[in-house]
Every structure is written in C-alpha cells, then in structure tokens.
Amino acid sequence: MEQIEEIVQNLGLDKQLKLEDIPDLDLYMDQVIQLFEKTYRQSKRDEDEKILTKTMINNYAKGKLLPPIKNKKYSKNHLILMNFVYELKGALSLTDIKMTLSVWNQQIGNESLQLEESFQAYLTVQEKNLDGFFSEINKKEKEVGEVFEQVDTLNAEQLKQSMLILSCIHMSNLYRRTAEKLIDQLAQTSDKEV
Template sequence: MKTNEERMQDIRKYLESLDHIRPESIPNIDLYMDQVTTFMDEHLKDTKRYPEDKVLTKTMINNYAKNNLLPAPNKKKYSREHILLLIFIYYFKNLLSFHDIEQLFRPITEKHFNSSEGIPLEDIYREIFSQVEGDIDRIKEDITQKYLHAGKTFEDKGLQGDDLEYLRLFSWICELSFDVYLKKQIIEQIIDDLRETDPVNIKKKK
C-alpha cells in the first residue's frame, strides 16, 4: 500500500500535469456533433477518472440544450463558442445542478455568445483560464498544508503503523472534503442571490 507521502507526491505530479483547452486548438470551422464529442474526448481524456468514462456524448449535448445551458446549433453544426461553453459545462456539471448552471450562464449567452456587442466569449474564456497556472500553485500549497496538518493528527493516541497512516489519510480527506463542501455552499448561495435579482425570474413571479 502507498504511504501518504507517496500519495502527496502523486497529487503534486498530477496537478503539475494539468492544462486546459486553448482556444487556438479549437477548429475555426463549425463542427457536427460527432466531431464535437471526438474533439472534447481527445483534449480532456486526461481528466477522466476511469478510461471507459465519456467526456461528452450526444445525449449530454442534447440534455444541455434541453436545459438551456447551450444555444441551439446552426444547421446541426456547433461553433467555436459552443465548444467554449461545453468546456465550462464540463467543469461545472460535477459541482452544480443544471438549474444553477443555466442561471449562471444566462448573462453570458445573452450578451457574449455570437454577439457583436460586449466582450467576445473567447476573450472571457482566455481571461479566466489565464489564471489557471496561479490557481494551481495556490491549490497545491493548500493541499500540502492540509496534508501536513493531517500528518499531526492522532499523535497522542498511541497508534502506529498502517492504522495511524490510514487515520491520518482519513483526516486529510475530511479536511479536503469540508473545504469543497463549504465552497460549494458559497457558490450556491451566490447563484441563489443572482436568481432572486434576475429580471427574468422576477417577471415570471408576477
């Protein structure tokens, strides 16, 4: 069995290997659905938990459109902007409900999707993902600090060997999980606030 230190080293290597889809890698031509799913799978395959997992399927795309997360394609073809939104959805869907993503996306799709006014969606994408490198460094430091803190737990319990190692691993996972839990609640609170002040929702209530 791996030691906790070996696990920490694996996590550091994983975080250092992460990258995002760069806009220049997205084709300049509109794509059919099969081409979109192939593109996404090729570029995000390293983020899958299991090899058999699917990054994106036709059913997923149809569900996103049905739930107003993704504008309809033009003559069954998807633009670069569709792909940019699909990338955002890929990261959000494991954290937020479709209802929350729809609320979060509405101002983006209304003002910046295929629009001649405002900032292009590609510029928004570039600005957000330009912060990734710094974010990864901060996340790495936070995970390391939680690991070191968990490594000091159960010091006075007279434990040793595999039992102590596992309880410290459990402690580390709990710290990471509590952090995710709180941040998810904060995100949901912000989106609920957006929903309460959204003119579209206010109009529906009248």
C-alpha cells in the same frame, strides 16, 4: 499513503481546453466529443468514465445551457460554453449551471459579448487557482500529518488518509456552498432586470 504531490500531479488538473485548441470552423458532435476526450482524458478517474457524450450535449442544448445549434454544427462559442458546463457539472445542478451561464447565453444571442476574451480571462484565473491549490493541498497534508503524529494506533496511515479526504471534501463543500449563494444572488439580479 501515496504522496499527495504525486497524486495531484497525476490528476491532469493543468490540462485545459484552450482557445488555440478550438478550430475556427464549426464541428460536428463526434468531433466535439473527440476534442473533449483528448483534452481531459488524463482527468478521468477510470477508463470507462465519459467526459462528454451525445446525450449530455443534447441535454445541454435542450436545457438551454447552450445557444441554438445551427446545421448540427457547434461553434467556438458552443465549445467554450460546453467547457464551462464540464467544469461546473461536478459541483452544481443543471439548474444552477443554467443560471450561471444565462448571462453568457443572453449576450451571445445579442452578439454583444466577446466570449473568447472572457474565456481567456477565465483560463488566467484558473491557472492562478491551480497554483494556489498545489500549495494548499500540500499544506493540508502536512497539517493532517502533524495532528496524527500523536496518535498511536495500528491504522494511523489509513486514518491520516481518511482525515485528508474529509478535509478535502469539507473545503469542497465550503466552496460549493459559497458558489450556490452567489448563484442565488445572480438569480435575484436577473429577476430584477426582467
């Protein structure tokens, strides 16, 4: 099995869309797609995978995950929200994403939210998450290795790798389920305010 540290390093998890990467002028859809492809290309599982497409962007707009687009151009706020959608779409339904982002969209519409400051805070939290992830994944690999030291089988390495996969997915499910409960609470709070 390839060392987990090497696998994780090659995932490009530290590649993020940062405020300084987003131009101050509004972008056309093709420019938005290019920016996301350039930023996240290392995180793709294979070359055919698309980070963002015209169809995705149109669906996000129609689904009201983004504020209205003006003159077929996307503002810095649109790009920040698209980045959030990109982060969320691997684990949540579009309905859950819409609920998660609804508070952002409402405040953007009222122009009462400093989205750039919030996005910077998100990037800081994400950086801390990444640091914790690197140490946690190494710990998981070690734990799985210790459990399988006692196993005498021809496929011990494959079983170890499979067990690490199961462990990663289990942790992912625990976090996803927790996020879903938080979304449910957010929905209840939003319903009470209406």
